Amino acid sequence: MDNQSDLIKELRSKLSSFENRVKELEAENAKLTSIVSSCTCRHEVEETLDTDVSDKNMSAINLEKLKLGNCVGNGKRKPKKKQTGFNLNSMNHHSQRLVALKIMYFGPRFYGFASEAQMDPTVESELFKALQKTRLVLGERKDLQYSRCGRTNKGVSSVGQVVALLLRSKHKEPGGGTSEELVDEGPDEGELDYARILNGVLPDDIRVLGWCHAPVNFSARFSCLSREYRYFFWRENLNISAMESSCKQLIGEHDFRNFCKMDAANVHNYKRRITSFDICPCNGSDQLLFMKIKGSAFLWHQVRCMVAVLFLVGQGLESPDVIDVLLDVDKTPRKPQYKMAPEVPLVLYSCEFEGLYFKCSSDARRALQLHLEKECRGYKLQAAIFQEALLSLSSTKDDDSATNITKKKVSSHVPLMSRPTEPSYDERRAKLTFSGAPAQHESVVTKQDMRCL
Numbered sequence: 090m091d092n093q094s095d096l097i098k099e100l101r102s103k104l105s106s107f108e109n110r111v112k113e114l115e116a117e118n119a120k121l122t123s124i125v126s127s128c129t130c131r132h133e134v135e136e137t138l139d140t141d142v143s144d145k146n147m148s149a150i151n152l153e154k155l156k157l158g159n160c161v162g163n164g165k166r167k168p169k170k171k172q173t174g175f176n177l178n179s180m181n182h183h184s185q186r187l188v189a190l191k192i193m194y195f196g197p198r199f200y201g202f203a204s205e206a207q208m209d210p211t212v213e214s215e216l217f218k219a220l221q222k223t224r225l226v227l228g229e230r231k232d233l234q235y236s237r238c239g240r241t242n243k244g245v246s247s248v249g250q251v252v253a254l255l256l257r258s259k260h261k262e263p264g265g266g267t268s269e270e271l272v273d274e275g276p277d278e279g280e281l282d283y284a285r286i287l288n289g290v291l292p293d294d295i296r297v298l299g300w301c302h303a304p305v306n307f308s309a310r311f312s313c314l315s316r317e318y319r320y321f322f323w324r325e326n327l328n329i330s331a332m333e334s335s336c337k338q339l340i341g342e343h344d345f346r347n348f349c350k351m352d353a354a355n356v357h358n359y360k361r362r363i364t365s366f367d368i369c370p371c372n373g374s375d376q377l378l379f380m381k382i383k384g385s386a387f388l389w390h391q392v393r394c395m396v397a398v399l400f401l402v403g404q405g406l407e408s409p410d411v412i413d414v415l416l417d418v419d420k421t422p423r424k425p426q427y428k429m430a431p432e433v434p435l436v437l438y439s440c441e442f443e444g445l446y447f448k449c450s451s452d453a454r455r456a457l458q459l460h461l462e463k464e465c466r467g468y469k470l471q472a473a474i475f476q477e478a479l480l481s482l483s484s485t486k487d488d489d490s491a492t493n494i495t496k497k498k499v500s501s502h503v504p505l506m507s508r509p510t511e512p513s514y515d516e517r518r519a520k521l522t523f524s525g526a527p528a529q530h531e532s533v534v535t536k537q538d539m540r541c542l
Contacts, residue, residue, distance in 0.1 A: 185227060186258040187234060188283060189251055189303040191447045192216070195294040195464075196246035197433055203240050212295060213237070216252070219290045225256045225283070236309040238440040239316060242390075244432035248298070249317075249439035253309040256283065285453035293464065296457060299447030315364065315441045317383040318392050321434040324376050327403035329368060335402045336366040336380070338412040339395060346514060347415040347424040348395050349388035353517035359418075361386055381438075396430040398505070406502045414506060423510035 192212075200208035204217075220226045226233060235254040241247055259281055283300040291297070346359040363384045371377040380399070382392055398415070401407040414421055449457070512520070 183227060184258045184261050185255045186260065187253060187303040187305070187307060188256045189253045189301045189307065189309065189442075189445060189447070190283065190287075190297050191299045191301075192250045192252065193248040193296050193298050194246060194250070196241065196244050198294055199243065201240070201242045201245070202237065202247075202250065212241075212250075215292055215295055216287075219287050220256075222290050223286050225281075225286065226254070227257055236307075236311075238309040238313050239437050241435075241437050242432065245435045245437065246433075247437035250437055251309045251313070251440045251442070253303050253307055257281065282450050282453055284449050285456065288453065288456060288460075293460070296460065298457065299449040301445050301447045303445070309440075312442055313386075313440050314443060315383055315385055316387065317381065317438045317441075318387070319436045319438045320380040320382070320392065320396050320430065321371060321436070322378060322380070322396075322400075324378055327400070328405060329378070329403065331405075331409055332399050332403040333368050335399055335409040335412045336368065338409070338416070339363050339366050343416045344418045345388055345391055345395075345416075346418055347421060348391055348398070350390040350394075351424070351511070351514060351517065352389060353514050354521055356388070359388060359514070361388060361391070390429055392435060393429040393432065394427075396435075397427060400430060401427075401502075401505070407505060411505055421506075422513040422515070425505045425508040425510050427505060427508065 194202075194212045196212075199210055199212050199215075202212045204211045204213040217226070217230065233254040236252065238251040239247070241250070259279060284297045287297045340363050342360055342362040344359050345361050349359065351359075361384060363382065365381065365383045367381045368378055369381055371379050380396060382395070398407065398411065402409055402411065415425075
């Protein structure tokens with residue numbers, strides 16, 4: 090009997106333990122059901138969970154529906170609602186703002202800045218590749234309000250070129266509800282670091298030096314107040330004083346048709362104003378110099394033509410008075426034929442705008458500094474190699490036993506005013522009229538006015 094009594098007590102204890110466990114599970118189930126019913130991150134379950142733990146089949150069905158979330162009863166996933174007004178491919182749902190970019194590039198590798206000539210690579214084509222790769226431009230180029238300040242040609246470099254266009258922005262227009270907002274004003278704090286982003290994908294010979302929010306209706310070409318070019322050269326045996334005297338004669342407003350490549354079909358006004366023209370030492374050197382030319386606008390090849398004539402004056406081949414003769418288009422309507430100065434030493438140094446202040450983040454500035462220092466060291470290494478070649482050449486002996494020595498014929502200088510001339514502007518226009526070429530309005534096609542090489 091004692092054994093039976095002990096067994097009954099043990100069974101009753103276990104039964105009591107099971108009953109308590111069932112109550113705990115029921116409470117836990119009720120708690121979970123309450124959490125699921127108030128959950129907002131899932132689609133509403135069509136049937137509520139059954140709190141009866143004994144109904145296993147119903148619980149399994151409801152649990153499966155909870156896992157599927159956005160599925161309907163036939164097992165098919167509910168289609169997502171299409172968001173109207175958004176194009177994920179073109180990212181038109183992002184805000185945009187008109188931004189001016191200050192750009193430097195080393196020109197020898199490029200076929201000029203502009204990409205219209207269908208020659209690659211150009212600085213502009215590389216710039217737009219970077220803009221597209223970084224998704225900073227939205228839509229087609231014709232919709233970006235794109236403008237450029239200068240059209241430097243093949244081989245010409247710049248440390249101050251400016252372009253303007255609509256770029257993707259992190260800022261939102263206050264109260265804007267459209268899918269493609271244009272931010273006209275607003276703080277620049279928290280904006281995308283355009284310089285850092287673009288410099289991460291641009292080739293080594295192109296860099297963005299800074300950016301600035303541009304006002305409405307801004308044009309990098311027509312809003313520019315002045316442009317400054319610099320032409321680097323070695324002193325050698327040049328008469329710098331004579332060249333400086335000739336520089337002063339070029340200052341002011343003149344008709345520069347004899348100092349440019351004439352395009353009579355498109356350009357009809359050849360008057361331009363030079364505000365300053367100086368010769369300066371480069372980094373304190375008395376051997377490496379540069380000409381600093383500043384003006385409101387320049388004709389096609391104008392700087393290189395002016396420099397070429399100044400070199401003739403510095404070499405003593407022409408009198409400084411030749412400048413005044415060439416500027417007098419009534420007495421000299423036809424440009425004498427002469428070769429332009431080389432393109433590589435020419436640099437578009439700066440473009441001046443009213444109220445435009447370019448900025449660069451500390452991270453982007455540091456990366457720029459490291460990159461430019463690295464490029465300088467690379468070119469210094471190349472210069473050192475050529476210097477070693479010069480030293481090696483000086484240690485070799487002349488071979489006087491050679492009998493067939495070809496001497497280079499030195500051509501005598503022909504004065505500019507005695508050389509063959511190009512057709513005058515009137516003669517070019519008459520030829521165009523006779524050939525039936527359509528006359529084009531200058532205000533539409535004076536894009537070459539801003540080219541200088």
